[in-house]
Amino acid sequence: MKLFSICKTLSLFVFTCISFSVFAQFEEEFKEYKGLRYQFYEGNSRSLITDSSIIQVQMKVFNSVDSLLQQTYQEEIPTLINLRDSNNIKMPLVEIIIKGQIGDSLTVYTQSDSIYQGSIAIARPPFIPKGSWIRQEFRIVRGYNTEEYEEVQQQIQKIQMRRQQEYMEKMQEEQAEIQRQSDSITKLQVEYIENTFFVEKGIKEYKKTESGLFYTVDKQGKQNIEEGDKVRVHYKGTLLKTGEKFDSSYDRGEPIELPIGVGQVIKGWDEGIPLIGRGGKGTLYIPSDLGYGARGSSNVIPPNAILVFSVEVIDDNVKGETEIEQNSSEKESKTYRVNDSQEDYIENVFFIQNRITDYKKTTSGLFYRIEKQGTPIKKGEKLRVHYEGITLMSGEKFDSSFDRDKPIEITIGENHFIDGWDEGIPLIGKGGKGYLYIPSHLGYGERGAGGAIKPNSILVFKVEILEN
Missing domain, CATH: 3.10.50.40 (Chitinase A; domain 3)
Structure with missing residues (x-):
């Protein structure tokens, strides 16, 4: 188990690898180093930090109005800095910390604009406005010898394994809840399509599959479409609830080409297109779990939307280049473990x-x-x-x-x-x-x-x- 990288350990708010150039007005006792402003406070019991030290620090992070954003005092896993790692000791914050001694405290000011830049800018929360400063309060707690370090690393490993297990259990619970909600929604949607929508529209010549897909056939095509076969399909997609059209290949004047049965389209298409058949025409009524589910699709298809597709499968006999892996059945049968x-x-x-x-x-x-x-x-x-x-x-x-x-x-x-x-x-x-x-x-x-x-x-x- 390797020692944590300081950039990963000292949180999103402490990107010490970046040089800063924006300054605010500080009291005279604050010193400046590579864009950071800092001040040490000597502890009562102090000991020297060496280049071979492994030190533990505690930290609190505040925004410009002194709201506490993060603190490590109650965390199970200690924040460690390995000064034997040449990459760590090149970081501006670490270079400042080793100017002090074990037992000292330290205040550091960092310009927030230099943290939230590039792709990180998307993560800027509203309580850290542009142009503001972030204050970090550190305490250099202790140093570790080799034996102590190995012992704490074992403890860290146990904590991480426990957290990983707890997290995976939570993921399973959330996934199970999502599936329960999906099953409940699907049941209601299937009943609505069959007992309300079809009745109101006078649709009687429909068929229903075990999955809950409904379809009507205007012209039965050749049912020789196999998994991996490519087909060309003209279609018009509408929302069952409103009748609003969200997409149409007819409007573009060109059918789409795609492989069937390999997960490149929604489940309702993978199941429904072969039922219509090559050269056939018909309509697919697709509950949300066979469509875009609870996520929807961009701003076009709302979450849990029932979809209606009028489809025309072009009569081309094109075998797909996509082949299903021989072990796909093994993958599908694998259960997920904590x-x-x-x-x-x-x-x-x-x-x-x-x-x-x-x-x-x-x-x-x-x-x-x-x-x-x-x-x-x-x-x-x-x-x-x-x-x-x-x-x-x-x-x-x-x-x-x-x-x-x-x-x-x-x-x-x-x-x-x-x-x-x-x-x-x-x-x-x-x-x-x-x-x-x-x-x-x-x-x-x-x-x-x-x-x-x-x-x-x-x-x-x-x-x-x-x-x-």
Whole structure:
């Protein structure tokens, strides 16, 4: 178990790797170092800090109106700084801390605008306004020898394992509750379609599947569509409740081409298109659990919407290039266990439930899907990125540059944004589009980000990397 990196350990509010240039008026006794303003207060019992020390600090963080934002005094896991690590001792905050001694206290002022920049700007909470300062109060608690350090590392490992188990149990409970709610909504929607909507519309020649999909056939096509086969489909999609049209290939004058049965379309299509058949025409009535569920789709399809699709399956006999993996049945039968990681959950629960198969995984645990492959991106290259971020478990959107109609500018390889972006954006490439599925250790970790992103959140980003 390696020692925590100081940038990860001292919270979102202490990005000490950044140099700051904005100053406020401070009392004369405050000193300045690399943009930070600080003052030491000597303790009663002091001992020297050496280059080989491993020290523990306690911290409180306040905003410009002295509201307490964070404190480590009640945390189970101690905040440790390993001065044997050359990367740590190069950080401005650490360079300041080692000017003192064990037992001392320290006040540090940091300009908030220098923290919330780049992709981190989206996490700025309203209680830290632009131009304000953040005050950090530190106490250098103690030093650790090698034996003491090994002992505390074992304790930390046990705490983390317990927290991971508690978190996974909570995830399971939330997923089970989501499924219960989905089942309840589905039951009501199925009853409404059959006993109210169809009766009011005088629709009698319909069929119903075990999943709750309803369909009518105007012209029966050839039912020879197999999993992985590509089909071309003309369609018009409307909301059953309002009759409002949200999409139509007829309006564009061109059918869409897609593989069936491999999770690239909603479940209602994967099941319904083969029932209509190649060369057939009909209508699909799709409950929300077979459509876009509780998340909806952007601003076009509301959460839990029942969808109606008029479809025409073009009579082309094109076999798909997409083949189902031989072990897909094994994946689907795998049950999710409490001690599985977030990576297991994404791959073996979320992807299976949402029938997502066209994903890739990196050694770090990042998952990604590419809708359009872009060109290579070099380290240090500046990019403009449009994105929409949601939390995987709730499906809630926490930020979107699309809503603001303004992409953000980032520089690859400068660690100004989360690790999942630093790794994932180059995989999609300049000019590319895709999705990043980011476990919390590659996102905002145990602390989350303000009130928008909860601790240990798995994040999903839809990204579009602009050409220029």
